[in-house]
Amino acid sequence: MSGLHYSLGDRHLLQDLDLRVDAGESVAVVGPSGSGKSTLLSCLLGLLRPSSGTVVVDGVDLRTLRGRAMARHRQRSIGMVFQFGELLPELTPRDNVALAALLGRQERSTAYQRASALLDELGVPQDVRTDRLSGGERQRTAVARALINTPRLLLADEPTGALDEDTRDHVADILFALPEQHRCGLLVVTHDHDIAARADRVLRLVGGSLHPAAAVVRD
Numbered sequence: 374m375s376g377l378h379y380s381l382g383d384r385h386l387l388q389d390l391d392l393r394v395d396a397g398e399s400v401a402v403v404g405p406s407g408s409g410k411s412t413l414l415s416c417l418l419g420l421l422r423p424s425s426g427t428v429v430v431d432g433v434d435l436r437t438l439r440g441r442a443m444a445r446h447r448q449r450s451i452g453m454v455f456q457f458g459e460l461l462p463e464l465t466p467r468d469n470v471a472l473a474a475l476l477g478r479q480e481r482s483t484a485y486q487r488a489s490a491l492l493d494e495l496g497v498p499q500d501v502r503t504d505r506l507s508g509g510e511r512q513r514t515a516v517a518r519a520l521i522n523t524p525r526l527l528l529a530d531e532p533t534g535a536l537d538e539d540t541r542d543h544v545a546d547i548l549f550a551l552p553e554q555h556r557c558g559l560l561v562v563t564h565d566h567d568i569a570a571r572a573d574r575v576l577r578l579v580g581g582s583l584h585p586a587a588a589v590v591r592d
């Protein structure tokens with residue numbers, strides 16, 4: 374993103390942000406509650422239109438996309454992991470992951486094969502109801518779902534915020550290995566400075582601007 378501004382009424386939430394995340398790289402964004410971290414993610418997802426500036430994801434300027442084309446690009450190029458997994462509880466992990474592939478227009482048998490392979494790799498039981506899984510297993514399912522359409526950019530909003538310490542560390546190990554394993558960029562928004570410290574770069578969003586985290590005081 375370059376020169377990104379986002380205003381809400383007369384409040385300038387994001388101001389002149391420049392950020393580049395390359396394939397194979399991880400970046401963490403920390404910052405006080407209400408500083409605009411989720412808004413930043415929404416701009417990257419094309420869910421919010423910046424007031425000015427450009428967002429380019431996987432070589433496509435999001436200003437050129439609308440409606441279905443935006444949804445299609447998002448589906449093809451971006452994987453998203455939420456704090457609470459946001460999975461369908463009554464489906465199996467395999468169905469949850471395969472569903473994202475089917476929506477991404479993968480062929481049915483390929484979708485289910487890839488879902489199984491990813492869940493195996495991440496050590497998640499496949500054929501139980503998702504609401505029977507532990508918190509860590511759910512987040513690993515969410516990671517598999519985010520990866521199934523081979524995204525160029527992975528976004529994660531507090532991906533370990535709902536986990537105990539050991540599980541948090543395990544999920545973080547998996548997450549931060551992904552850029553190299555899958556040649557995607559990873560952008561993690563978190564309040565957890567231990568998690569942020571695992572990223573190649575840590576930025577702090579404060580007063581609408583991004584700063585290298587070492588240059589500012591912690592939350």
Ligand SMILES: Nc1ncnc2c1ncn2[C@@H]1O[C@H](COP(=O)(O)OP(=O)(O)OP(=O)(O)O)[C@@H](O)[C@H]1O
Nearest residue numbers: 381386404405406407408409410411412413564578
């Ligand atoms: N649609 C909206 N209408 C009005 N205010 C909004 C809207 N969306 C976000 N805000 C405000 O914008 C600010 C930034 O919100 P945002 O969710 O991006 O912050 P955040 O850094 O992700 O916070 P947290 O760490 O608590 O999740 C907040 O003050 C929020 O109340």
